[in-house]
Amino acid sequence: MMDASLYVELCQLYARYAEVTSSGRWEEWPDFFTDQCLYKVQPRENFERGFPLATMSFISKGMLHDRVYGIRETLFHDPYYQRNVTGLPLLKSVEGELFRVEANYSILRTKMSQETTVFNAGRYLDEVRMTPQGLRFSAKLCIYDSEMIPNSLIYPI
Incomplete structure (x- = not known):
């Protein structure tokens, strides 16, 4: 069980994550994770069938950090804005200082002089750990x- 103040901290983690991924402050994105972590973007079909392809x-x-460097320095693409809308995190289980959490998300994309479209929608299945720096994702x-997703996936979701 998680007490109310810790749940508020968990909600703040998700809200700050959505803010950073919506505002393009990519240099801050790795700070949400532990040093040894897993970040995977995977289609539901592959996940449900147990296929590793992501x-x-x-x-x-x-x-x-390498991905952030790629975004800033090496990837060429049409510029766009991204908006991350994340639902309230649902605590699925607690094992000591490890929290298994699920939250729905939608990623909206706006290209210059175009209408906003839904770029990606799904759910986060996360492992969140208590660290000396506060809550961090050990797996997202x-x-x-x-x-399918339209075009290429440049920014983290």
Whole structure:
């Protein structure tokens, strides 16, 4: 069981994550994770069938920093804004200082001079750990509902 003040801290973690991924402050994104972590963006079909194939899969904070470098320095794409709308986190289980959490998300994308579209929708299946720096994700699985995503996935969701 989680006490109310810890649940508020968990909600703040998700709200800050949505703020950073919506505002393009990518240098802050890896700070939400433990050093040894898993970040995966995977279609629901693959997840439910137990297939490992994922659109993105990073296994350390260093790999997250590499992705940020790629976004800032090497990837060329049409610019767009991204808005992360995340539902309240649902605490699924507690094992000591490890919390298993699920939350729904929608990613809206706005390209210059175009209407906003739903880019990606699904659920986060997360493992959140208590660390000396506060709550951090040790695993974030972004399981998206559609079988395909339009164009390429540049920014983390």
